[in-house]
Amino acid sequence: MASVLTTTVxxxxxxxxxxxVKAWQDHRQSGYESILLTGDQESLMAWLLNRDNGxxxxxxxxxxxxxxxxxxxxxxxxxxxxxxEHWLARDWSELGWEISDPSSARGKGLFIYPLGPVRADVSExxxxxxxxxxxxxxxxxxxxxxxxxxxREIVRGRTVQEAMPVVSVFTMTSTVHHSLAMALAVENxxxxxxxxxxxxxxxxxxxxxxxxSHLGDLAALAVSTGLPVPQMQYLHLKEQxxxxxxxxxxxxxxxxxxxxxxxxxxxxxxxxRLSEAQGVIEQVLHQSTxxxxxxxxxxxxxxxxxxAGVVPxxxxxxxxxxGPVGRATGLEIDVRLIRPYGAYHxxxxxxxxxxxxxxxxxxxxxxxxxxxxxxxxxELLTRWDPSLVPRITQHQERVDFLxxxxxxxxxxxxxxxxxxxxxxxxxxTGRIAHLSVATPSQxxxxxxxxxxxxGNILQDFPIIDASFSLxxxxxxx
Amino acid sequence: xxxxxxxxxxxRIPHTTGYPSEPDAVVENMLYQDNIRFDPGVNPAPxxxxxxxxxxxxxxxxxxxxxSELGLLSGPDYDLTRYGFSFAPSPKHADILVVTGVIxxxxxPVIKGVFSQMTQPKRxxxxxSCAIDGWxxxxxxxxxxxxxxIVPVTVDVAGCPPTPGDILRGLMAAVESHSVPSQEVHP
Numbered sequence: 001m002a003s004v005l006t007t008t009v010x011x012x013x014x015x016x017x018x019x020x021v022k023a024w025q026d027h028r029q030s031g032y033e034s035i036l037l038t039g040d041q042e043s044l045m046a047w048l049l050n051r052d053n054g055x056x057x058x059x060x061x062x063x064x065x066x067x068x069x070x071x072x073x074x075x076x077x078x079x080x081x082x083x084x085e086h087w088l089a090r091d092w093s094e095l096g097w098e099i100s101d102p103s104s105a106r107g108k109g110l111f112i113y114p115l116g117p118v119r120a121d122v123s124e125x126x127x128x129x130x131x132x133x134x135x136x137x138x139x140x141x142x143x144x145x146x147x148x149x150x151x152r153e154i155v156r157g158r159t160v161q162e163a164m165p166v167v168s169v170f171t172m173t174s175t176v177h178h179s180l181a182m183a184l185a186v187e188n189x190x191x192x193x194x195x196x197x198x199x200x201x202x203x204x205x206x207x208x209x210x211x212x213s214h215l216g217d218l219a220a221l222a223v224s225t226g227l228p229v230p231q232m233q234y235l236h237l238k239e240q241x242x243x244x245x246x247x248x249x250x251x252x253x254x255x256x257x258x259x260x261x262x263x264x265x266x267x268x269x270x271x272x273r274l275s276e277a278q279g280v281i282e283q284v285l286h287q288s289t290x291x292x293x294x295x296x297x298x299x300x301x302x303x304x305x306x307x308a309g310v311v312p313x314x315x316x317x318x319x320x321x322x323g324p325v326g327r328a329t330g331l332e333i334d335v336r337l338i339r340p341y342g343a344y345h346x347x348x349x350x351x352x353x354x355x356x357x358x359x360x361x362x363x364x365x366x367x368x369x370x371x372x373x374x375x376x377x378x379e380l381l382t383r384w385d386p387s388l389v390p391r392i393t394q395h396q397e398r399v400d401f402l403x404x405x406x407x408x409x410x411x412x413x414x415x416x417x418x419x420x421x422x423x424x425x426x427x428x429t430g431r432i433a434h435l436s437v438a439t440p441s442q443x444x445x446x447x448x449x450x451x452x453x454x455g456n457i458l459q460d461f462p463i464i465d466a467s468f469s470l471x472x473x474x475x476x477x
Numbered sequence: 478x479x480x481x482x483x484x485x486x487x488x489r490i491p492h493t494t495g496y497p498s499e500p501d502a503v504v505e506n507m508l509y510q511d512n513i514r515f516d517p518g519v520n521p522a523p524x525x526x527x528x529x530x531x532x533x534x535x536x537x538x539x540x541x542x543x544x545s546e547l548g549l550l551s552g553p554d555y556d557l558t559r560y561g562f563s564f565a566p567s568p569k570h571a572d573i574l575v576v577t578g579v580i581x582x583x584x585x586p587v588i589k590g591v592f593s594q595m596t597q598p599k600r601x602x603x604x605x606s607c608a609i610d611g612w613x614x615x616x617x618x619x620x621x622x623x624x625x626x627i628v629p630v631t632v633d634v635a636g637c638p639p640t641p642g643d644i645l646r647g648l649m650a651a652v653e654s655h656s657v658p659s660q661e662v663h664p
Contacts, residue, residue, distance in 0.1 A: 117587055118535050121564035122547045125536040125584060146583045147538035150617045166613045172542025172638060216545060219552075235552030242549075243503065252640065253542060299483055473541045 020061040037081035054339030105139035124472035177414035179258040189408025197388040203342035213415035217469040224466035292367040305360035309464030323417020328361035335413040359467035416440040441474030507642020533571030539578030542638035
């Protein structure tokens with residue numbers, strides 16, 4: 001049986017802060033991807049992922065508060081962990097890291113166009129400050145924190161089982177991936193193996209979720225260019241997928257279906273009608289391909305997308321966006337290939353990349369990924385046998401182990417990109433001592449502002465916004 | 478830029494896809510599962526025009542699940558305009574305030590502000606278990622955990638997230654409600 005835990009975590013302790021940042025920078029230049037920045041019990045830890053073999057390197061620095069720490073990593077051009085840095089600076093004032101207010105632009109004729117936190121028809125709370133010169137967007141400041149729910153703080157001290165309901169509502173449209181990343185992290189710390197049937201089930205859920213999420217994002221993108229027909233078509237398909245989810249796993253978003261050690265079989269319907277689900281997914285695949293084809297031939301749509309919201313080269317180097325946004329800039333990071341989990345060892349999904357980094361590229365990547373995901377779902381449905389999945393819900397209390405190693409790390413490719421969970425468990429009680437989460441939205445929001453301000457006008461705003469389709473819940477946490 | 482495609486489109490046959498053209502059993506079940514038949518046109522509450530209600534949604538700290546389901550209400554499967562509802566971008570045009578999420582301290586002034594800008598008559602819907610009692614975030618720092626007490630709530634819609642059918646039923650119940658909760662609001 002293929003094991004999820006074949007890759008190793010290598011720890012490296014560096015006592016000098018300057019040398020620690022330098023080592024981080026050097027690894028980042030030579031094939032490593034920063035995934036997490038954690039601060040815990042007098043130590044800072046930067047988690048890096050090797051893009052070639054999926055190995056994880058944890059750069060550890062013991063913080064001596066008697067000596068002054070240097071400036072934060074973003075000062076050295078490492079901006080993908082900026083949100084973690086802000087939280088550390090706020091919660092751990094002894095570090096002496098300063099949170100600078102997002103930079104502004106001043107000048108004659110500049111006008112701040114405030115948008116939010118209440119905006120559009122249905123939206124999440126975030127304040128955009130668009131600094132405009134006439135129609136042109138010169139600079140964008142994002143003010144977040146309206147919906148900070150403190151997920152990381154409230155799970156501290158809880159058992160893993162108690163923490164799962166909180167983690168699963170981090171972002172509802174990625175609930176499967178959040179639960180899965182948490183489960184992988186905990187299983188990593190426990191040092192247990194997962195049966196193949198469970199892995200196949202988890203992968204099926206993950207791909208169904210990607211399908212649902214991409215359909216919703218494409219609907220939003222279609223209507224942002226004033227095309228309600230494809231929006232309605234995509235929304236109808238999204239509803240179809242949600243009903244398949246409900247039919248198979250008892251919840252429209254499959255919340256609570258994944259738990260550490262396995263999957264909750266209690267939610268499942270006694271007789272999941274697989275052939276029916278397969279028929280629906282085939283229809284969704286057929287129709288979504290046709291809608292995408294039609295959009296590719298709609299000039300008014302293409303005109304608005306091409307060249308809008310190009311992520312600048314300098315931002316690619318400092319932020320390194322992930323997921324469809326990253327792949328639309330030519331950065332090929334797909335955890336499913338680099339560090340396969342679930343059933344991706346033998347599924348081998350294809351990754352699409354484009355180099356133009358504009359809204360069209362993001363649209364195109366999403367449509368391709370949608371087709372790929374639907375194909376994977378069909379492939380998995382033929383293989384999936386719910387009766388083979390071990391029923392462990394009745395004995396859930398048994399699925400609580402003492403950790404074999406203090407830290408566990410879970411990496412998944414969520415619909416919006418690389419999602420990392422780092423969890424430290426108490427060695428004696430097995431309770432959660434520290435949880436650290438890096439969501440794709442946290443990272444991609446950092447690329448959002450420069451892309452928005454890069455020679456676009458106000459009329460481009462809704463389109464670029466929809467083409468990124470980031471979650472604010474994932475940013476605030 | 479795409480003139481050649483304009484030419485191509487002249488000879489192209491347009492596609493239409495399979496919208497639900499007949500009443501959908503799933504939606505019907507969701508709407509009428511406890512045998513309550515809502516008919517907002519028959520006896521509307523004073524001041525409400527039958528079947529013309531604008532909704533303003535405010536996110537008070539949600540996981541975006543409720544937003545996802547609200548977004549599907551405008552889709553062809555539920556089509557909230559059939560029941561006389563629409564989304565309004567401005568609070569000043571809105572009749573129903575729909576609040577999702579755990580209600581963070583930071584959002585209280587925003588929610589109050591939006592509610593005060595809505596014109597009478599107005600109703601408030603607490604959408605999702607988070608807005609009713611904080612759900613799993615009851616004890617989180619900076620989280621109030623309940624909408625009631627900040628603005629007068631007419632209807633609670635429980636669920637994580639509530640299904641679009643539940644939301645529609647809640648909206649209809651809010652419009653039908655003749656008993657307006659007391660305007661007394663705790664500071």
